[in-house]
Amino acid sequence: MRTIDVNILTQKVAELCQNSNFYIDPLVIEKIKYFRNQETSQLAKNILDTLLQNYQLAAEQKMPICQDTGIANIFLEVGSQVQFTNGDVNQAIQAGVEQGYKLGYLRKSVVSDPLFQRKNTQTNTPALIYWETVPGDKIKLTVAPKGAGSENMSRIAMLKPADGKQGVVDFVLAAVQKAGGNPCPPIIVGIGIGGSFDKAALLAKKALLQPLDSSNADSRYAALETELLQKINDLQIGPQGLGGKTTALKVNILQQPCHIASLPVAVNIQCHVHRHQTVEI
């Protein structure tokens, strides 16, 4: 067994909450530059240039790229040989989120009750924690703050198996079309196929965390990613919904086995402020 002090988690979570809000994923910059050169609309080019300028200013001034610094999604892959000491893991993570959002002057955007009181907790906690046990004695910690503008445009459908690939394509395109300019395009589209109602949604969220320069390991799904990206960009929603070719930077799919009678499909939309940082402990 390897012993890990939970205070290390607090410290790392605090650090990643800040860094992910200040420093954009370099692959986003690469993708935006690539699409900017394909754009024919001057307005679209101007908007993409402003986004690039904003990423640079945010990093230089250590200011959050977007004022919606999100609800913190925390993904932990914990080796089965790891034993925690010095406190409770959940509390340690929540403490890290609270510290990170305070020290980084990040916006606190969490309400305690979703329906009635809707009172801001002022700490940006509770964060959303996803825990998985894996072989080994290490921890992989990912912090992915997610804003509501794009999260609110996400959709899920329980398709019939007979709907097949066309059903998936139609549903994803309808979701992106309906979202229009709301989720701050250019977007990244995470798609979860299979599992169950809830697993499909989690797969879609995890799909967003796949590197923007990677493809699905199964060539059929990889081809579907390419096809969907092309079709989404043919919708002409464009940067900020003001027209143009650059609606999505990347489509990522994750799939898993499911019931003989089911074809769950979830679409999780991520704005261009694609915040995620990972460390191994």
Added chain:
Amino acid sequence: MEHYLTTPLQNEDIQKLQIGDKVFISGKVYTARDAAHKKLVELLETGQNLPFQLQGAVIYYVGPAPAPPGKPIGSAGPTSSYRMDPFAPALLQAGVKAMIGKGPRSSKVISAITSTNSVYLAAIGGAAVVMAQAVKSSKVIAYPELGPEAIRELEVENLPCYVAISSDGQNIYER
């Protein structure tokens, strides 16, 4: 076309704006999001005084990040406008001339824009540091308990936006 406008806005300022034009706003603008809109409309309906003068006013849909030391405001980009659609017509009828946000608006808001000769401006979502640089000062003037959703009076200099819905009902999201 580019336009440099100073608040409070006049009818002549609005009429010359075409969709896709870039607009730089200077002067006072007021921040309000979902919770503040609900309160403002309740005040209007019950005939009470509002925390700021609506005539010619510009409302910016933003919940800024906290100001770091030495800066007047934290990152301050627009939030999605559709959430304010149920409240916007009443505010336009009471004198508000421009709303700054992001994303499309409902048909009721578009009708209210044309009938009141006002305008909807889109700022770039996720360009929050660029927007914050145009803010010279910020003070909370109502509902401090709402935190980032409190109403703030911002003094801005060349706050950059694009005309998304013009006073004659042209809509950049539907072209």
